[in-house]
Each structure stands twice: as C-alpha cells, then as structure tokens.
C-alpha cells in the first residue's frame with residue numbers, strides 16, 4: 001500500500017517538475033528571440049587601463065593601439081574633465097567611453113556605420129555611462145565631419161581616429177580604413193573653427209605618413225598648423241603604422 005502511495009507521489013512530483021522546467025524555459029526562448037534581433041557581437045575585448053570588457057559588433061573597427069596616446073592623454077590629464085566632447089568616427093565607442101570615464105560633461109559620438117552607432121551605445125549603457133552620451137549616424141551621402149551638427153553646436157574638445165588611407169571604401173567596414181581624397185580630413189579642417197569653442201582643442205590619431213603629411217600640407221590654407229605629439233620621426237616609420245601618432249590641430253596664431 002505504502003509503495004503504491006510512494007509511486008503515485010513520485011509520479012506527481014516528476015510531473016510538477018516537468019511543468020516547472022517548461023515554464024522556466026520560456027524566458028530563455030524569449031531571450032533567444034530578442035538576441036536574434038540585436039546586432040551580432042563579433043568579440044569581447046580588454047584594453048589596457050580599461051577594466052571592463054568591451055563588445056565589438058560585426059563590421060565595427062577594432063585596433064585599440066591606434067589610440068594609445070590619445071587615451072593615455074585623456075586618462076592622465078584634465079583634457080576632457082567637465083568638458084563637452086565630440087568624437088568623429090566612434091567605432092566601438094572606445095575613445096568616447098574613456099572620455100566619459102575621465103569625467104567629460106557630455107560626449108556626442110558620430111559614425112557612418114549603423115553598427116558602430118549601436119555598438120558605442122551598447123557599450124556606454126553596459127558600463128553605465130549612457131546618460132552623458134549621445135550618438136549620431138552620419139549619412140554616407142553627406143559624410144562631412146560635422147554633417148550631423150547644426151552650425152551653433154560647439155565643443156571644448158574634438159577627438160577622432162579617422163580612417164587613415166586615401167582610397168575608396170567598398171563596404172561599410174572599409175569606411176574605418178579608407179578616406180577617399182582625404183575628404184573627411186578636409187572637412188575637419190573646414191569646420192573646426194565653427195565647431196570648436198574658444199580655447200578648445202582638436203586632437204587626431206593618425207598612423208599613416210600620407211595622412212599626416214597631407215594634413216600638414218593643407219592646414220595652412222585654413223590658418224592652421226599641425227603639432228605632432230609624438231617623439232617618432234615619420235622618416236623612420238613605415239607608410240602605415242601602429243600605434244597611431246597623436247597630432248593636434250592649432251591655429252597658426254594664438255588659440256581657437
């Protein structure tokens with residue numbers, strides 16, 4: 001008799017467990033549906049001086065050595081503290097995240113790649129830095145450095161690790177590497193006076209001799225000069241190199 005009751009109880013318990021497991025499984029199925037719609041994370045990365053891992057989405061650029069000097073300057077000085085920052089071409093958001101961490105009052109980050117915009121936003125939210133952060137998608141058809149800004153929008157600090165080489169991008173991920181006829185570079189030179197506040201600073205990370213020499217050649221036409229914040233000589237470097245070289249765009253006389 002007791003054996004029969006025990007068997008009946010164990011069948012009941014097993015049944016309850018099955019139902020409970022199915023119920024428990026349902027949110028997992030829902031999560032799967034949500035994650036299918038989210039952009040795909042290509043990899044998780046760690047960077048020196050940045051304790052948390054950073055997500056990198058499909059088609060989004062990842063080479064943190066490009067911005068070693070820029071990030072060191074942000075992390076070890078008051079460059080961005082309580083300042084408004086614009087980052088042109090944010091990619092995964094790495095430089096913007098550093099700026100937010102270093103106490104920037106606000107950061108606006110642009111990119112021509114929709115995945116980069118979502119990637120930067122994702123990382124900022126994941127690191128709880130999203131409230132001072134805004135992203136703007138640049139149209140490939142109107143891809144000037146300041147094309148998403150209105151003329152009265154000005155910043156204390158403008159930062160960029162622009163695409164380095166003079167070539168035509170053939171896919172959205174190639175916009176990270178190629179800047180045909182250095183159009184983005186030229187548009188930075190054209191718009192810097194409009195969008196930098198008095199006393200503001202504009203810093204670029206470039207790891208390409210051609211890009212740095214072009215910048216130095218074009219800058220005087222805009223009343224600007226280029227200061228290399230790096231001990232290396234271009235003559236000693238290959239045409240394309242890492243870590244990138246930090247350069248600052250300054251007015252030829254006085255300050256912005």
Ligand SMILES: C[S@@+](CC[C@H](N)C(=O)[O-])C[C@H]1O[C@@H](n2cnc3c(N)ncnc32)[C@H](O)[C@@H]1O
Pocket residue numbers: 061062063064066067088089090091092093094095110111112113116138143144145160161162163164172175176177184
């Ligand atoms: C060399 S990657 C740098 C990414 C990121 N800042 C970093 O250092 O890891 C250049 C970025 O600029 C973006 N880009 C290219 N042309 C652009 C444009 N006209 N306006 C805004 N972003 C652009 C690319 O999509 C890419 O994300």
